[in-house]
Structures are given as C-alpha cells and as structure tokens.
Amino acid sequence: MLATGALTHSNCIVGQSDIWTMISPFPKSASAAGEGHIVVRLLPHDVSALESITYQYPLKLISPTVKATQQSVVVFLLSYGGGLVGGDQVNLRIDIQSLARLSIVTQGHTKIFKPAIPGTITRQKLSVDIQDGAALCLLPDPVQPFEGSLYEQGQAFHLNGSASLCLLDWVTHGRAARGENWDLLKWTGRNEIWLKNQGTGLKDRLLVRDTVLLDGTPKSAHTMPLREAMHGHAIFGTLILRGPLTNSLGEFFRTEFSALPRIGARDFRTTEERQKSAERSALERWRATRIQQESQDGVLWSAANVRSCMVIKFGAATVEAGRNWIGSMLAQEASLERNFGEDALLCVR
Amino acid sequence: MSPQIRDEGADEDAARVEAEIADLEARLQSAKERKERLSRSSPSAASNSSNSNNNDNDTLARSPSPPTSSHHFLLLLSDSALPLGSFAFSSGLESYLAHQRSSVRKTGQQSRPSFTADFLPLSLSSYASTTLPFVLAAHRDPTAVADLDDQLDAAVICTVGRRASIAQGRALLGIWDRSFVSSSAAPSSSPASSASSTTAAAAEVLKPFSALLRSAGSSSSPSSSASSASATATATATGSDPQLPPPVSAHLGPLFGAVCALLGLTLPQTAYVFLLSHVKALVSAAVRASLFGPYQAQRVLASPETQALITAFVAREWVTPPEDAGQSVPVMDLWIGRHEMLYSRIFNS
Numbered sequence: 001m002l003a004t005g006a007l008t009h010s011n012c013i014v015g016q017s018d019i020w021t022m023i024s025p026f027p028k029s030a031s032a033a034g035e036g037h038i039v040v041r042l043l044p045h046d047v048s049a050l051e052s053i054t055y056q057y058p059l060k061l062i063s064p065t066v067k068a069t070q071q072s073v074v075v076f077l078l079s080y081g082g083g084l085v086g087g088d089q090v091n092l093r094i095d096i097q098s099l100a101r102l103s104i105v106t107q108g109h110t111k112i113f114k115p116a117i118p119g120t121i122t123r124q125k126l127s128v129d130i131q132d133g134a135a136l137c138l139l140p141d142p143v144q145p146f147e148g149s150l151y152e153q154g155q156a157f158h159l160n161g162s163a164s165l166c167l168l169d170w171v172t173h174g175r176a177a178r179g180e181n182w183d184l185l186k187w188t189g190r191n192e193i194w195l196k197n198q199g200t201g202l203k204d205r206l207l208v209r210d211t212v213l214l215d216g217t218p219k220s221a222h223t224m225p226l227r228e229a230m231h232g233h234a235i236f237g238t239l240i241l242r243g244p245l246t247n248s249l250g251e252f253f254r255t256e257f258s259a260l261p262r263i264g265a266r267d268f269r270t271t272e273e274r275q276k277s278a279e280r281s282a283l284e285r286w287r288a289t290r291i292q293q294e295s296q297d298g299v300l301w302s303a304a305n306v307r308s309c310m311v312i313k314f315g316a317a318t319v320e321a322g323r324n325w326i327g328s329m330l331a332q333e334a335s336l337e338r339n340f341g342e343d344a345l346l347c348v349r
Numbered sequence: 350m351s352p353q354i355r356d357e358g359a360d361e362d363a364a365r366v367e368a369e370i371a372d373l374e375a376r377l378q379s380a381k382e383r384k385e386r387l388s389r390s391s392p393s394a395a396s397n398s399s400n401s402n403n404n405d406n407d408t409l410a411r412s413p414s415p416p417t418s419s420h421h422f423l424l425l426l427s428d429s430a431l432p433l434g435s436f437a438f439s440s441g442l443e444s445y446l447a448h449q450r451s452s453v454r455k456t457g458q459q460s461r462p463s464f465t466a467d468f469l470p471l472s473l474s475s476y477a478s479t480t481l482p483f484v485l486a487a488h489r490d491p492t493a494v495a496d497l498d499d500q501l502d503a504a505v506i507c508t509v510g511r512r513a514s515i516a517q518g519r520a521l522l523g524i525w526d527r528s529f530v531s532s533s534a535a536p537s538s539s540p541a542s543s544a545s546s547t548t549a550a551a552a553e554v555l556k557p558f559s560a561l562l563r564s565a566g567s568s569s570s571p572s573s574s575a576s577s578a579s580a581t582a583t584a585t586a587t588g589s590d591p592q593l594p595p596p597v598s599a600h601l602g603p604l605f606g607a608v609c610a611l612l613g614l615t616l617p618q619t620a621y622v623f624l625l626s627h628v629k630a631l632v633s634a635a636v637r638a639s640l641f642g643p644y645q646a647q648r649v650l651a652s653p654e655t656q657a658l659i660t661a662f663v664a665r666e667w668v669t670p671p672e673d674a675g676q677s678v679p680v681m682d683l684w685i686g687r688h689e690m691l692y693s694r695i696f697n698s
Binding site for chain 2: 188190195205206207208209210211212213214215223224228229230231233236257260261262263264265298300301302303304305306307308311313314315
C-alpha cells in the first residue's frame, strides 16, 4: 500500500458513482502529496451525505456507509501506518453545504515521527468552509509528537453567520512508555475561526486565532526546557465552539467554570453538613464527583468567551485523565451526541 | 514576510539585534547617568549653561552630547510612574502562586514556587511570544495599529488577560491624547525642530484609531464575558448574523509600539522597554504579594539573567510576523484564565 505513492484513492458513498469524477478538483496526475477534499451536502429527508471524497497518500479518508438515521456524516481521518513521518504534508479541504453536518474522527493518536533529514517539517493543513445552518464536529484523537519531531498544523474554519463548529485540538507529551516527556523539537498548532462576509467587497472577519507554539529546541542557558515549562501536564487541549448547534454546550462549560470551587477557599462545614448538601440533584452530584476527579488527575481548565466563540483550554497530568475529563464533560451535556450522533464522540470516550 | 526569508535572515537579525541592544543599553546607561547628574546639579549650574541648543529639550542640553527628545520619552515610557495602572495586574502571578500552593497541599511535595527560576522566565516568554510581534509590527507601521489591534484581540483567548491588556492600552491612548501630543507638539517657537513637526504629523496617526474606539465604545463591552455571551445568544436565537466584535479594543501591545514609533524611539528600544516594563510590573507584584522585599526586587531587576532573558526574547521575536505570534507557555493561559477562581485576590489579573 505504501508503494502506491501519489496514486489518487477515491470512493463514493452517495451511490452516484460518477459524481466525484466530475467534481473532484484534483486530476489523477496531481503530484502534490496528501491532498484531500470532502464535500458534504444535505439529501432529502434531512440526511447529510458525502457528495465527494478524494484523497492521496499519506492521507486516507474512510466513511462508513450512510444510514438513514444518522445525524451527521462520519469521516475517519487516517494516515498510512497511523502516523506522519518527517516531511509528510497533508492538505485537506472540506466544504459543508447548507444545513449538512459532518463529523471527523481519527483512529488512535496521530503520531508525528522524527524526520530522517534534520529540519524537515511535517505539516497538516485543514481548510474548512461551513455554509449557513451547516455544522462540523471535529473531535480527533490527540496529536502525539515523538522525540525530535517537527510539526506544524494550521486549521482555518470559514463560517457563515449561522454555521456551527465544534473543534478539539490537543497534543500529548509523546511516548510516555519510552520516557518521552515533551521531547519534541517544535510543535505549532494554529486554529483560525473566520466569519465570512457575505456582502460584497468586504473581507472575512477573523474571530479567533488560537496559536500554541511549543519549542523544544536546545536553548540558551537563560530559558528553561520545554518539559519544565509544561508544569507537569502530559496533555494540553483547546476546544473551540461557535454557532447555534454548540450554544448549549458553550453555556454548559461557562456554567461549570463558574461553579468551580474557589482556589484557596477553606471548607469550614462539618462532615455532617457536607453529607447533607451532597444529597442534591443528579447534575450537582456529577459535578461534585467530577471536581474531585479533576483535583486528583491534575486537570486545570478555563473557559472564556472570545468574540462570540467559546474557547476552553485544559491540561491534565496524564493523557487518559485529559481524555476522561473532556469525554465526561461532552457526555454529560449530551448535545453533541444529539446533534451529530454517537460516532462523532468516538475519540473522546 | 515569508517564512523562508525569515529563516535565512534569522542569524543575521539575531546578531544585529544583539548589537542594537548592546548599543541601547549603553545609551540607556548614559542617559540615566545624565539624569542623575541633572538631579544633583544646582539651579545655578543650570543657569550658566544657557547655550541655545537646537533641541527642544533645552533642560537636557547641558550634557556633552545633547540628548534628543526621544531620549526624554524613552525615560518617560520606561518609568514605572507612567499611569497605565500596571500595578493593578499581576499577569497570572497571583493565580500561579495559588495553584502552586494548592498542589503542594495536595501532593505534599515541598516544591516551593520560585519567582526568578520559574514564573518570571515563563511569563516573559509567554508575553514575548504572544504580544511582542504586535509591538514590533505597530512600530514598523503605526498606521496599521487598528488592524493589529483587531488581530491581537482575536488571539487573546482569556477574559482576564484581555481585560488587563485593554485597560492598559486605553490608559496609554489617554496619555498620548492628553499629554504627549500636546506637550511635544507645543514648542512652535522652534519651527526648524524636526521633532515637533514629526509629532504634529504623528498626532494625526492615532486619530482614526481613537475615533474607531469611541464609535465602538458604547455599543459593546469587550471586558465582560457574561454580557457578550448573552449578546451572542440573543443574536443567534433571533436568526440574525451574530454580533460582530468591535472594530478596535485598544490593546496595550500595538498601541505601545505605535506610540513609541511616533515619539522617536528606535525599534530595539521599544522592544526592550516593553519587556522590561513587564518584568518591572511582575517584580512589583511579587513584592506586594510578599514573595520578597524591595532590595531583592532590585537585585532581580538588575541581574544579568533578567537582562539576558529580555535580550533573548527580543531576538526570538524580532522577525516573527504578528500572524505567527502564539502562546509559548500554554499553562500560562490556564493560570491567567483561572485567576477569577481565586478565593481572595489583590490583583485584577
């Protein structure tokens, strides 16, 4: 399979097998590596379906067959061998037409290997266009940069006014089993949310540009190693929410953030009083358990409204703790599963 | 500026900035010595050196090499008495200390929080990577300050940090409008003075920005996450386009760069003063948080390590375009964002 090189793979899920050949912008002779394009549209009876899906090595896209009951199209974003080697470039474009819904998941961590030739940067680019009423739920597994890896990820989301987006971007400290702990050379993750200007002549408006720059290159004596700068976190993540389909989730995070116990406060209640107040609603019991778990797992998080997007940042002492935390938050609120189907949350449980 | 050009020029630029900084430090030193001499000299000594110098700072004209007005403004802008209200903000220090304390309580580890070995380098690295590129870009082109301000506003992803940045930016704009413009443009008695004519033109540069800020001022409250969240909710609920963020917010970074450029400070001076002011604010906050006393504070400020840190971070960001700015210390976002969760607070950030 690896030897097929830049052959264009394609499959068509809609059932009209000639559609993709007409629409695909990539001629079969295209030499650019890792190009991909997904177009999703709404079929009658409110079923989202793929209009076209094309990809090239090292990118691989798989979508299970369409079900009449599905909330959204699910596409697995894969790479051959489950990782990207030095110099691999992936360039994926996604168009989600009006009212259609797409969920993107992965199968296991995206491993970023150390490049064979020093200085070669591995890049992933994602460019998404979401029309009015349409939605994307992007909940992949975290990126796992290995020792010595050089990685750049740029994701740009262009949204119409009533488009919705749920985006998770997270990175781990590497292969813990091999003693790696933020031993990467460089990791850059940039997420841009643009509000499209549908009027004429005006530019799109940048709503959020969230950039994380991790630099593990050997430093001068004055600056500290990346490992120390990460302060005991094994995973660091960003969840960005925007649009009507994510409003309730955003509100949930805001409420939960406000409900966190004050740092440095003392609890002067007696054990009896505490037990009494523990007999509360299901949500309050869940919250109490979660907060205890957060404290045990070293989960730190914050939520902020940034120019009409909700941005949640979190870090945890172990990768699993980070995954459990975000998974339990999303499961408790449940609107993502309702709006996108349970497969959309494959990577966070 | 393409990444390729930056790569090629990085070494050269680093060397250049080292030289410029050495030069700047020498000049700062000599300016400080002159200031010292001035304050010690008697009024009679001042009167017999009444040689008319073509400089609009006649009071400084006694030194062997007459300083320019930019020296004067360099000293004003680096003064901790500059009324930006910086003393109200700890840039995450207070939150950092609370988090360290609570993790010590939980784990029982005796890892005392260290200001000079831990928080100071992390905070400075973070501040340089997120904000310094905007300062430099605004200095290189003060007319672009509105666009830079909007880009920075999209990149500041935490409410507390945004509040601090905007409060100080607005204060600086106020100082510019009320104090710097009028006092430096006033001496029309010396029409040949290039400094005053530059300032007269310079006064116009920030006028459109002030106008934009005033027009946006009443319609939105960017510092309040709660109100903008509800505004978004109502906007999306009614099906109309979500409310756009205000055109400008007046963040400190871009305005500082523009004001320094308009007052004749060089680019290296501007960058150094910007980071040094941050160090001074942190050290001052540390004193008030009872981490150490005023002598230790001066020792931290004077230390070669602090100087080397500032120099290294200016060199690191010298050619970073604002689009590539980002968070180099992700945990800083958590500390600053979670400042709101502290039980007791003496700072606003």
